[in-house]
Every structure is written in C-alpha cells, then in structure tokens.
Amino acid sequence: MKLRLMATEEEAAELVERLRQVVTVVEASEPYPNRRGESTLVRVYVEVRL
Numbered sequence: 243m244k245l246r247l248m249a250t251e252e253e254a255a256e257l258v259e260r261l262r263q264v265v266t267v268v269e270a271s272e273p274y275p276n277r278r279g280e281s282t283l284v285r286v287y288v289e290v291r292l
Contacts, residue, residue, distance in 0.1 A: 247286040248276070254286040266291040 247254045251273050258270045268291060273284035
C-alpha cells in the first residue's frame with residue numbers, strides 16, 4: 243500500500259514512526275516541500291505492508 247502524507251515535517255516524521263509500530267514500513271521518502279505558495283507543509287511518500 244502506498245500513502246502520501248501531507249503535514250508539517252515534524253508531524254510527518256512522527257506519523258511514520260507511529261506507522262512503524264503497527265505495520266511494516268517498506269520505504270519512507272525524504273520530505274518534499276509542497277509546491278503551492280508559501281505552504282509550511284511537506285509531502286512524504288510511504289509504502290507499507292499490513
């Protein structure tokens with residue numbers, strides 16, 4: 243399963259760590275800045291296995 247997280251960098255890092263506690267995280271990308279305007283959000287792409 244592939245997920246796209248959109249959050250602050252800190253929130254995204256916290257969520258990836260929480261996901262690791264309940265599913266197998268196969269891969270998590272580095273944070274990419276959102277492209278629109280002056281957004282403080284980043285995108286993180288995560289692949290997991292249930």
